[in-house]
Amino acid sequence: MTLRHFLTTQDWSRADLDAVLEQAAQFKQSKIGRQMAGKSIALLFFNPSMRTRTSFELGAHQLGGHAVVLQPGKDAWPIEFDVGTVMDGDTEEHVAEVARVLSRYVDLIAVRAFPKFQDWAVDREDRVIHAFAKYSTVPVINMETITHPCQELAHVMALKERFGELKGRKYVLTWTYHPKALNTAVANSGLLIATRYGMDVTLLCPTPDYVLDQRYMDAAKRNVAENGGSLTVSHDIESSYRDAQIVYAKSWGALPYFGRWDQEKPIRDAHKHFIVDEAKMALTDNGVFSHCLPLRRNVKATDAVMDSPACIAIEEAENRIHVQKAIMAALV
Amino acid sequence: MTLRHFLTTQDWSRADLDAVLEQAAQFKQSKIGRQMAGKSIALLFFNPSMRTRTSFELGAHQLGGHAVVLQPGKDAWPIEFDVGTVMDGDTEEHVAEVARVLSRYVDLIAVRAFPKFQDWAVDREDRVIHAFAKYSTVPVINMETITHPCQELAHVMALKERFGELKGRKYVLTWTYHPKALNTAVANSGLLIATRYGMDVTLLCPTPDYVLDQRYMDAAKRNVAENGGSLTVSHDIESSYRDAQIVYAKSWGALPYFGRWDQEKPIRDAHKHFIVDEAKMALTDNGVFSHCLPLRRNVKATDAVMDSPACIAIEEAENRIHVQKAIMAALV
Amino acid sequence: MTLRHFLTTQDWSRADLDAVLEQAAQFKQSKIGRQMAGKSIALLFFNPSMRTRTSFELGAHQLGGHAVVLQPGKDAWPIEFDVGTVMDGDTEEHVAEVARVLSRYVDLIAVRAFPKFQDWAVDREDRVIHAFAKYSTVPVINMETITHPCQELAHVMALKERFGELKGRKYVLTWTYHPKALNTAVANSGLLIATRYGMDVTLLCPTPDYVLDQRYMDAAKRNVAENGGSLTVSHDIESSYRDAQIVYAKSWGALPYFGRWDQEKPIRDAHKHFIVDEAKMALTDNGVFSHCLPLRRNVKATDAVMDSPACIAIEEAENRIHVQKAIMAALV
Structure with missing residues (x-):
């Protein structure tokens, strides 16, 4: 029997994901459980976190x-x-020991490890979490590396709460401005989960340079083939928003400029108008707006959008704890 | 029904405060409870802490x-x-989202946020905790901002353990030297709680520049009007200590020099003799000494005073956990 | 009745240590207990930690x-x-207050405090933990200062699991290269516990400058006198490894060069061949290898040794949680 990890939603069947969402909905009704009684999880943060840490830590506690x-x-x-490696540099311990020792102490290992933003060819290998998955003898959970599968489930849970069936909904994944080049993780994840649930997905971004990594574009296409729906890339704001039911925003750096961010900056700066505002939302079919948070107000989305009833970002954030408890319960 | 916070003792009635102190005394006798069973609290530290963190974290655990x-x-x-704000600077997330998301996860939010020490006109607005109180949908607890209400209750609990009734006791709140300009929070709090409990309070400080903010001086006067006792400002050490029953020490920066601390430094340096020592304590009516800790020995108080039976600072520190458990139990 | 601490294994009788190992073996079979129900421990890390922190934190939780x-x-x-001291420098609080206040909150205090590596005459006094032991009114546990007694017990537990009786086994404590001058704590501890359990101990190091502090050499000699076995210092790799049953590796800085590490560096650099490799292990009597971790692979030991069945370092690391739970249970 091979060890089961939660590294990407693509490794789990739709039935598996639906079962997690079902369990999550039950935890939303009744938060206390015993699924982790006598069990433990190590949360390894190579990068900072507020929501992820709070929701995993509390979630484990609420399950005993x-x-x-x-x-x-x-x-x-x-x-x-x-x-x-001859380890005569800065590192003091090899992941082989870290993962194997932690596996003796805990029942689950969760890892957050962002790209280093210097060389996408290296970063796209996602080595940190794969090394943990390789050496660990307990299940490993992805708390965001170059995808963010926990966020995906929280997102789709919030959408199902609002819409019920998602198949055939018009879903816009829109790039937005941010002063720094950010991780593509949530963008990749939005693409994966929206196509997985059979939606008509438009990836809206400033130029072809902002299209996501081929691995995720290809996976999205396979998802469309298997689950119905469609995938369109667009650089036109108006037609993308028109009649959309779901707008999901995220900022990310253009992959061809990876590690040469100074050269990307003028392009990014020229597209600040991708901000999600009331005028754009007015083009939608009474659409909802969401974002994974943290969100820079009046940069990625305006105060008016964030404070409108269309915004379900807080609901999505709440759902993090419910889906993560369901993932832990499924793996432990 | 408006949400009930614990931002300052002034918002709570004497009956409320007495009930907290009563519950705290019970927790001191028997530490384990179930008042927080299935509940949680987020402790947000914008500034470091040892006592506050340990006592809140353990207190929540002891209540389940x-x-x-x-x-x-x-x-x-x-x-x-x-x-x-157009959030294109250093901040990544607005308190509106932080407070609303945390409110979905936890049942209480506690905040420690010291002044920035640059502009008192800004710092005295106490924006961080008020922002959390505004956006949070669960009760917010002050873990020290520009007042320190948890310390107040621990302090008055220690005094009542020693003296029983506090009304009419001679209480000296004395400024002491510290190499850095410190927060006025505990000084403000000492003033508020001592006048709240009807004591004859002397605020002893080097010069009129060290008198506390008018907001707290006025609140103290209102407290005197309502609860009896008195409020005197003095710059004379001997008459202030004479016949005192309680000496509470704290260092703080002079408000008129706020943000221009280099200019305050020579004044501060000229008043190192405000240190609490045996000679001063000998002037008191067998008085007790306390301090909120951390305390620089032989700068704010001598070893002899700290190690004397008159020092109740350790008792006051212990009481932090008892009163904070009572506050959590009252709010949850 | 004097307060019982766990500062060094030398303070505890063989019967005490054997009882801890017995209890640890039971925890290894069945991890959940109630020995800490309603109790707490403060873990003070003056230096970073992964294993120690995880194992103590989880251990306390597993005991309620x-x-x-x-x-x-x-x-x-x-x-x-x-x-x-007149505390007008960087320190904000005296250990007298820290230890006494923590003693009011928690039932055990554990301390990790490495040497400062400037003056061994100062560092060998081990002042931090002794100050906590002096002022604390609850038991104090050493989480590594200039010895590492928790590691000792985890180590001897792993050896007993492999060998049963340890008396008369040939045990080599070998120095290995590391780019930085490290703490002698685990080396001191290896020496103490191996002689305590009556083994034939060889301390293998590059030159007489790498012999350990006289305090530990003397204690090891006393242990030999009381428990049988022997103690030999050697600078010859081949004869040391020949027929060894246990190889325990550690890097440490030469005490005569303490604080003048630049002058030690060329000596250290000339002894990189002390690395534990397959050729050396082949000289042993089918010996086991261990190390306290973290370990720099291919600097202290080769990948081949680390990944061989002879390596019991992961077992020793796991045992940390079991022995520490037994220590907490014994003291609380």
């Missing part, structure tokens, strides 16, 4: 378990991920 | 609940507090 | 208790350890 929060390189040792 | 400790800007995102 | 993790100087106040 315990979460240990570790920040390697900050309040724990810096970790080596390469194989065969 | 769970505390999540967050340090925004350190292991969580930096937060925006202004309204309507 | 709660651990509060504090990092003084980082997310808590910097602490003064000298007596009688």
